[in-house]
Amino acid sequence: MNIIDLNCDIGEDYGAYRLLTEQEERMLMQHVSSVNIACGFHAGDPKTMRRTVRLALEHDVAIGAHPGLADLHGFGRRELQVSAEDVYELVLYQLGALMAVAKAEGGIVRHVKPHGALYNMAARNEHLAEAIVKAVYKVDDQLILYGLADSQLIRAAKQRGLAYASEVFADRRYEQDGSLTPRTHHAASITDVNEATAQVLQIITTGKVTTRTGQFLPLQANTICIHGDNGAAVQFARLLSQQLKEAGWVIRGKGVRL
Template identity: 45%
Template structure:
């Protein structure tokens, strides 16, 4: 039987100026892929440069975490952006991060939407298409990281872009396999032992219990660990240790 392989990704570089939200240096010693904020929901030029340099030193893959232009709302507010404008803004964010990735001796390896945009492109074909068009406009054939069954991944595949399915150990799922909105009780799982157990289940069985207790098939190739939660570094270390102790090969998908 072949060994189970899983990628661990985290949202990094989510600071601005003197304000820092994530412990980038410590998390980059645990994860295998880094979703780097590109300045629209968080992050600035100096932060992007620093995170790219740290990621390159640790051989961690760099992903462009693209977002709606929403610094005040951390990219989590619903927005209506015309498709042509969103396409250009996605390409702009990828291009900005690519400059710093290349300067660090590496490249942007994939793209992942953030926050409200991530949830919108699960069902919204126009917005999903704009993200795909933005990736193509930025050049290359970058993989798109997203929720299984989403319109984003469907449209990316039709456009000839590689796709990577993703799961969340610290977020609750609906019975339909989508993420429970953060405003609902129980949407974010804070219990460390439960997050670790869900991580192992997601990696080894491809399934997780929904908020109502029903099994949801995910079958993800990458597991997201949020870096902006209390105790994120210790939790990430515990998740990786338990995965490896369970015989899971933790390495980048790209």
């Protein structure tokens, strides 16, 4: 049986600002197997976290923490000057917050996926990657770390003995070094769902991705990300999950140990 996890970044509202309607969130959760919930630093607040956890439990979707840099104005996508100790503490803080909300609602947090700039910085920087992995491991060594495939995050998880999921992106292009094309580049994002599906199927069936410059790059995939802030996220998730199922893949995330 071919099994793949389809994850989505979600719960990224804050105060009066809504990224997705509750109906859109419900529709998204019908097509994914795990969600990464913002924990209040780059987005999210207590009410949003609680609502999103409830929706995930209602749809039997695996709950994950999505800690980011303390940068609400930049949505956590600006690279800030932070030390490994800073990163360790901010992951502890945010993971603890979501775990408390999940427990109060009768659920548990199953994985952790850093957000935005923190994710990309830790993918390159072994010290930041080790700080994230240390924080996750110290809180609960049964959690799964989601990290960019073949990055420092995955290497740090392996070294620590923490379960991990190598993540690939449906809606982003890749550079030859395995990094995501920077969002400042006009070709960073894939907006056509058929092109995105073709990229995902290429990765999970051949173990390779075609980079932005047309070269082939080896890439392992345990989980596929869809960005919830994509304007067409609901349609994207629906069509991608449909085409994956038609290609013989089972979408499953809950309880998987990788």
